[in-house]
Amino acid sequence: MYKSNIVMAWRKTNRGNYIIGSKCKECHALFFPSRTRCTKCESNKLEDYIFNGNGKIFAHSTVFYPPAGLEKQVPYTVAIIKLDEGPKMTAQVVEFDDLKVGMKVQSCVRELYSDGKSGIIHYGIKFRPSD
Amino acid sequence: MAGIIGYGIYIPLYRIKTEEIANVWGRDVNMVKSGLLITEKSVPHYDEDTVTMSIEASLNAIKRANINPKDIGAIYSGSESPAYAVKPNITMVANAIGMGSNYTGADVEFACKAGTAALQMVTGLVKSSMVKFGLAIATDAAEYSVENVGDQSTGAGSAAFIIGNNKNEAVAEIVETLSYSSDIPDFWRRPQMHYPTHAERFTGEPAYFKHTIMATKMLMEKIGLKPSDINHVAFHTPNGKFPTRVAQLLGFTNEQVKHGFVVDRIGNTYSAATMIGLSSILDNAKPGDKIIATSFGSGAGSDAFYIEATDLIEQKKRLAKTTKEYLDIKKYVDYSTYIKYTNRIE
Numbered sequence: 001m002y003k004s005n006i007v008m009a010w011r012k013t014n015r016g017n018y019i020i021g022s023k024c025k026e027c028h029a030l031f032f033p034s035r036t037r038c039t040k041c042e043s044n045k046l047e048d049y050i051f052n053g054n055g056k057i058f059a060h061s062t063v064f065y066p067p068a069g070l071e072k073q074v075p076y077t078v079a080i081i082k083l084d085e086g087p088k089m090t091a092q093v094v095e096f097d098d099l100k101v102g103m104k105v106q107s108c109v110r111e112l113y114s115d116g117k118s119g120i121i122h123y124g125i126k127f128r129p130s131d
Numbered sequence: 132m133a134g135i136i137g138y139g140i141y142i143p144l145y146r147i148k149t150e151e152i153a154n155v156w157g158r159d160v161n162m163v164k165s166g167l168l169i170t171e172k173s174v175p176h177y178d179e180d181t182v183t184m185s186i187e188a189s190l191n192a193i194k195r196a197n198i199n200p201k202d203i204g205a206i207y208s209g210s211e212s213p214a215y216a217v218k219p220n221i222t223m224v225a226n227a228i229g230m231g232s233n234y235t236g237a238d239v240e241f242a243c244k245a246g247t248a249a250l251q252m253v254t255g256l257v258k259s260s261m262v263k264f265g266l267a268i269a270t271d272a273a274e275y276s277v278e279n280v281g282d283q284s285t286g287a288g289s290a291a292f293i294i295g296n297n298k299n300e301a302v303a304e305i306v307e308t309l310s311y312s313s314d315i316p317d318f319w320r321r322p323q324m325h326y327p328t329h330a331e332r333f334t335g336e337p338a339y340f341k342h343t344i345m346a347t348k349m350l351m352e353k354i355g356l357k358p359s360d361i362n363h364v365a366f367h368t369p370n371g372k373f374p375t376r377v378a379q380l381l382g383f384t385n386e387q388v389k390h391g392f393v394v395d396r397i398g399n400t401y402s403a404a405t406m407i408g409l410s411s412i413l414d415n416a417k418p419g420d421k422i423i424a425t426s427f428g429s430g431a432g433s434d435a436f437y438i439e440a441t442d443l444i445e446q447k448k449r450l451a452k453t454t455k456e457y458l459d460i461k462k463y464v465d466y467s468t469y470i471k472y473t474n475r476i477e
Contacts, residue, residue, distance in 0.1 A: 017227040073178070108183075109186045111180060111183060121215070123182065131452065
């Protein structure tokens with residue numbers, strides 16, 4: 001059974017289940033995940049930026065041989081999502097019939113996995129087809 | 132005053148038809164359908180639980196309330212299927228919807244009326260000006276063991292109501308609420324048991340009907356209205372038959388019941404049932420409409436509410452996904468998928 005580090009897990013979610021990246025205060029470039037230095041203008045003046053959770057499928061792949069902890073979710077699909085604001089992120093996609101590149105998706109909070117029957121439950125961001 | 136500033140629901144995308152379950156267990160499909168008046172029920176995806184469903188419903192309520200989540204000072208959640216036995220759902224929901232940390236709250240348990248108990252608590256906190264806004268959540272993804280006929284009716288869903296004291300922001304005013312309770316062992320689940328037990332027909336007359344009727348009659352007497360004065364009514368819906376019969380016994384017509392009756396398409400959503408019914412009514416209400424909602428929770432008790440829709444209802448009902456949209460957008464699963472999605476494969 002996969003057993004996570006509770007402190008690491010808490011650090012990831014204790015600011016809400018938002019898609020939080022960063023925005024350069026100088027050139028307004030957006031990044032996901034967060035950065036401490038802008039790769040466009042080299043500035044180190046960046047601030048948190050909350051993405052709106054909407055995007056499009058950029059690429060996707062279905063997993064049949066999962067890592068420990070995800071055995072009962074097989075088959076599940078992981079996609080690279082191009083967010084409306086530009087940056088890309090990786091997440092599971094659920095509730096689709098025929099997933100296609102370019103399909104509009106929106107984020108939702110779902111259970112990602114749990115540390116067995118007695119451990120903590122990990123929640124996080126997945127995507128589903130847009131309403 | 133206390134008013135509903137925003138409301139929202141969530142029903143999972145997936146459904147299973149009554150005959151799909153009945154056929155697996157060799158039951159007479161027509162008998163099951165006519166006995167329960169349920170044609171299909173909602174099925175949570177394997178990664179959905181009362182936390183994720185509460186987040187969805189709460190975000191819909193916030194859209195209608197159009198407030199900063201950090202202004203919500205209280206959050207109470209009623210459920211008999213919380214994510215943890217010990218660790219509150221509410222802190223996970225509050226974190227996810229951006230409430231910050233300046234709030235009070237608790238997870239509440241009273242079988243199927245825990246959600247309306249949460250609504251009463253929040254209403255009291257708002258009326259006493261202890262908080263500016265309060266969030267009451269009703270949520271369940273309850274289960275019976277697979278071979279139990281009760282598994283024909285257990286659905287999943289959530290409802291969330293944001294209560295405030297400014298009449299100019301409210302879609303409906305909670306004019307009056309009261310409860311009727313007594314000690315009845317009609318349905319229970321012991322601490323180490325995964326599935327509940329119910330006392331067969333004992334759940335009907337001395338439990339559901341007595342408490343629902345008493346609470347509703349006491350409320351009608353207190354507000355001085357008779358059934359014909361009311362536009363819409365919602366009852367707890369353990370199946371389709373009980374609320375239909377209790378409405379008849381109390382003198383309400385099918386027309387008054389129809390908008391609050393969704394159990395035939397999603398099954399019994401336990402704590403969430405009455406509040407999803409009330410949300411459906413609000414989706415269809417007109418300004419000035421008079422609404423009665425009476426829950427029932429085994430053990431046992433009923434909370435009754437008298438609510439009047441305001442002029443804002445027409446404008447705010449469109450700000451989030453409606454009950455009809457959740458009912459209409461669905462995908463059917465077969466029995467094997469249902470067992471996988473409800474995490475019952477060891």
